[in-house]
Amino acid sequence: MLIPTVTENLKLGDKVNKKTSHIFVFLEIFAHEGGIQSYIKDIFRAYLKLNQGYKAEVFLLRDSPESLNYFENENFKFHYFKNHSPHLGRVKMAAALLKCLLQNRPQQVFCGHINLAVLIQTLCQPLGIPYTVLTYGKEVWEPLKNQERRALESAAGIWTISRYSRDRACIANGLDPKTIQMIPCAIDGDKFTPGNKQPELVEKYGFSGAKVLMTVARLWSGDIYKGVDVTIRALPQIAEVFPEVKYLVIGRGDDQPRLAQLAKDLGVSDRVVFAGFVATEELMEHYRLADAYIMPSQEGFGIVYLEAMACQVPVLSGDDDGSADPLQDGKLGWRVPHRNPDAVAAACIEMLQGNDRRCDGQWLREQAIALFGLDALQQRLQQLLLSSVISHNNK
Incomplete structure (x- = not known):
């Protein structure tokens, strides 16, 4: 019926x-x-x-x-x-x-x-x-x-x-x-909106002139599937093309010391900013700092991808999880093998170059709100x- x-x-x-x-x-x-x-x-x-x-x-x-x-x-x-x-x-x-x-x-x-x-x-x-x-x-x-x-x-x-x-x-x-x-x-399109990078936050995090990648995730040792470590491993390759790249990690948890040590071991600790917990009402201003949202994860869905798109930020996810729905099977973003730093690096470089339609922030926002x-x-x-x-x- x-x-x-x-x-x-x-x-x-x-x-x-x-x-x-x-x-x-x-x-x-x-x-x-x-x-x-x-x-x-x-x-x-x-x-x-x-x-x-x-x-x-x-x-x-x-x-x-x-x-x-x-x-x-x-x-x-x-x-x-x-x-x-x-x-x-x-x-x-x-x-x-x-x-x-x-x-x-x-x-x-x-x-x-x-x-x-x-x-x-x-x-x-x-x-x-x-x-x-x-x-x-x-x-x-x-x-x-x-x-x-x-x-x-x-x-x-x-x-x-x-x-x-x-x-x-x-x-x-x-x-x-x-x-x-x-x-x-x-996604609440009235709550998550595009806007300019807030100068106070740019100064706070040292992002002047930087290309900013961003992840919002719990940093728990039991949740390494979020892919923060994979993105850190991808940074050296990304930096070869975009020397000004920085990585903003929002979230807290017991895995942060391991992630910080990994960044140090790879020589990219100066590129990784651990912002800790950010209240929901302040999250939109942080999305606006990002040039690309990166989370090669295994999600049941991944509301953060919609939040980023509503703020006109292009997104990257894993290719074998529930993010297929918000990313519409790759139509609205990059989907890569979630534990592959080389694939993450290649996709991030494409995103920061901005030549793909999936980098059209206004179109991304319209699609996300219409569908979700x-x-x-x-x-x-x-x-x-x-x-x-x-x-x-x-x-």
Whole structure:
């Protein structure tokens, strides 16, 4: 059955909205900043722009009522279960969730993490309430426990952020790709905008006259797949063509000493600037410093690529991960073998030369926002919600 478009189905949406309520269950949204948390917040922003008849309740296992929450309103109620005893917090949430399910009989429950899927299945299945599991990346890329896999198989739907993440989850856990729907990450084009390099930051980092490469990533020893070390290894070759090249690394973690030593060993320590943690509200000004965004990684999606493109900065990613979606299989950026310094160096040189269409910042921004802007996310969310209603009513 064809999924009606948003415009064609405002009347259908109105009818559905009055009868439909949704329950969302997440580990956390506000306690920490991260890619998953930002993604969930974008979904909430899109949800709140849908027809006002939608009413939802949100259950948060690890967040507390003191969290800064600008989403709550009369149609969007939050329940917090952070507890000094994680087990007790989980029990309290399960009891409150069961009560809510019995009282409201919601149209759909959205399970926000695979670690909650067994609980959601246990509560929803006996009541005949359909549930959808949201997945993101590596948490479903390896074989799951039998209970978790059965919870996925029993779900009315599975949402994920990229084709790559879908395919890896299916291969690892024997899932049917047809049961998985795409709801990709989104970029706020009003938040990330192009602009001139801020003189104060240019002076702070010593970037006067420099060609600046940039990466935003956690510098954890368990996350070397981000490719910061590969980019450092590529710098000597890049410097042969662009002697003024500098590399700005934003992020913090226990791997920074190793990376700093690597730069020293390769004789490029004067080219690498470790900026440490940069708050989200200051990140845009740092993107504007960059002549190219470099992250030869293995991502489930890679929201940072969209952030850079929205700021009119050309991008480089790995060639075997979820970045295929934001980079549109190489149409919007360079994709290279993620552990190959020679390939990274060659691509960086092309990017800094600026002769490729993928260096056209205005075009990049237009493409990124058209495909992955908040309006596109809202349209996609509306389609999926209407689809779930139609599917449920046809059963």
